[in-house]
Amino acid sequence: MRVILLGNAGAGKSTLARKLIAKQPAARLSLDQVAFQGGIERRALQESFEEVKRWIADNENWVIEGCYADIIEPVLPFCEELIFLNPGVETCIAHCLSRPWEPEKFSSRQAQDENLDNLIRWVGAYETRADEYGLRRHRALYASFRGKKRELTHPGDYASV
Template sequence: MKIAIIGYSGSGKSTLAGRLGEFYDCPVLYLDKIQFEANWIERDEESAKAMVKRFLDENNSWIIDGNYTKFYREQRMEEADIIIFMDYPRLVCLFQAYKRYLKYKGKTRESVAPDCNEKLDFEFIRWILLDGRSKEKKNQYIETIQKYSHKIAVLKNRKETDSFLKELMMR
């Protein structure tokens, strides 16, 4: 099984990816771990791309969490058996990011690089509410939904996500 999870920051992509990885007993690639090195320093793009390419080439099944177009996005979408788009409302995403911040404050989550302690600063809040929902970003999602409609699941809230998970795990 190959599953690509895309969507807005704070929507729960990483949590879902972890749960699916455990259920299917397959490797999970968190693209934030690729994008950043320790202390939120951006990794060199070529070495980051090489890491993603190696992961894609070496695994017959996978879960990939993240939106980064520069990391073989088209290949990921093509190869995925299912594409999950986490289309949660912006205020829900902000609330979930805040809850995550409280839970992991001063700690590093599994889905990010070592020593990337959880943060919720103005820049990230702005990303969740505005910049991450720019016309360009929305158009990328719309394009994906249209191109891969035969294998995409659009989840707009936790209830839909829970129902989808239940259905997926019964297959």
């Protein structure tokens, strides 16, 4: 299994990644781990890409998940399936509001909660953003991929994966 999960924050990528790995053991990489160099500063794209390539080389079976079309695009040739999670902005916001503390991203629940308003605004702009995190770029990346792919528009559909 070599799967890439693409979608907005709150789309359910991490949850689906855990479900896939429970069915078939595989390594998991959240692109948040390679996109930033501490805090909110993005790493150079080439650095992120090289780190993902090394990680892929070290793992036979894997799931990569993220919203970073600029990192995903060059690693698409390595995947067997692209799954685009696109449940709508309202669902993504609801998921963000109910997500548990993510210790790999925040030092405390309080720190995570202090970022929640920014996250909700960012997630809410998904359909209008023109950057690598937005719907337009995700849809173009999905359309360009010639391998096995699926777009899931409802979290209830995730169980079929």
